[in-house]
Amino acid sequence: MYDNTCKFLAENFPEDFALWLLGRPLSLTKIEPSELAAEPIRADSIIFLESAEIILHLEFQTQTDENMPYRMTNYCLRLHGKYPHREIYQCVIYLKPTKSPLVYQTTFKFQKLSHEFNVIRLWEQPTDLFQQYLGLLPLAVLTKTDSPEATLRDVARQVERIADRTLQNNLTASTAIISGIALNKEIIRRLLRSEIMKESVIYQDILLEGKLEGKLEGKLEGKLEGKAETTQQIALNMLRANVSVDLIKQFTGLTLKQVQQLQKRVTAQPKMPKSVKPKRSPNH
Known part of the structure; x- marks a missing residue:
């Protein structure tokens, strides 16, 4: 559920994610995993976004996976086969704090093959950056904050000021679900006062x-x-x-x-x- 919520945010706010990860506001569109053929891709936590110059491959994870380096290399080769002239930026985004050394793996090596990818541990990211972009707001509670509850309160105030009702509902739902990684449900219910909370969050x-x-x-x-x-x-x-x-x-x-x-x-x-x-x- 957390992975799918992050995918929804990346798909609907691609420019915000491009600014965060690439440092420039690219207009990105979604690539369906089925377009890469070969064996089926586990699509619950993966999203591929493209522009005329770059492919952005994101993988959201709540748990570590010892096979992650191989998977990222496999996806990179598939992407290169389909889009040989595009730059490929890959990033595994870990949502939940852990002491596992696997969250520091950024390289796959096999014989003469060596492949590197990027890793972001959200709990090490600055909170204020995520409060600057609507698409990143729901992730702010998971960043390097002294008080997740206070951060959620700030996010709730920002979301309440959004005039577009549909946008407000979607961000409220996304924030409520993702915040469940760091906060208990009672705090989330209390701070996110919205009709959508009563109905479905x-x-x-x-x-x-x-x-x-x-x-x-x-x-x-x-x-x-x-x-x-x-x-x-x-x-x-x-x-x-x-x-x-x-x-x-x-x-x-x-x-x-x-x-x-x-x-x-x-x-x-x-x-x-x-x-x-x-x-x-x-x-x-």
């Missing part, structure tokens, strides 16, 4: 309920049905909170067609009429 609570319901069924079929129903309920809640279809797809894993079908259900639901108070008799 407490994703983990709903997901946990779905898993428990599935386990109580006692059968694999029951578990799968429970999980599917939970996913649909999450999507319905997000639609009612006016969250964008793209964000819902990222969070739930549903296809565009499935989300659109649920959207029709929400649109077709009749609104409850407001209750009318009876007029008092003139004799009273």
Whole structure:
């Protein structure tokens, strides 16, 4: 869930990520992993963005992976095969603090082959930089801050000043989910006061309920049905909170067609009429 949220931010705010990582405001568009052919790419934490001059390959990680150097080399070779004249910038972005030495690996070596890639540990990044760009705001809580709670409070104030309701909702949802790495849910609920918080942001609570319901069924079929129903309920809640279809797809894993079908259900639901108070008799 954290990886997909970061992917959503990179896809929707590519210039902010380009300014942060490349130092220049490039206009980037998404490359689908399927375009690189060969074996399937694990797409839950990976995003490829391109401009006329550079390919930006980002991989978001909450946990370390000893195979990361090989994977980055493999992706680089695939990208070079598809785009031989483009510069390739690769970066693994670790979200969660760890003492594992794997977060310092930046090189893959095999016989005469040697490949280097970039690594960013968010907890070492300056907080003020992330508060300058909308697309980076949800990540600010994970940076080098003395108080994640105070940082979330500052982010909440900035998000509340956004006039565009859809943009505000998307950033609120993204901030709430990513902040779950550093803060407990009670603090997040208290600081991010928004309709979207009431409807769909407490994703983990709903997901946990779905898993428990599935386990109580006692059968694999029951578990799968429970999980599917939970996913649909999450999507319905997000639609009612006016969250964008793209964000819902990222969070739930549903296809565009499935989300659109649920959207029709929400649109077709009749609104409850407001209750009318009876007029008092003139004799009273």
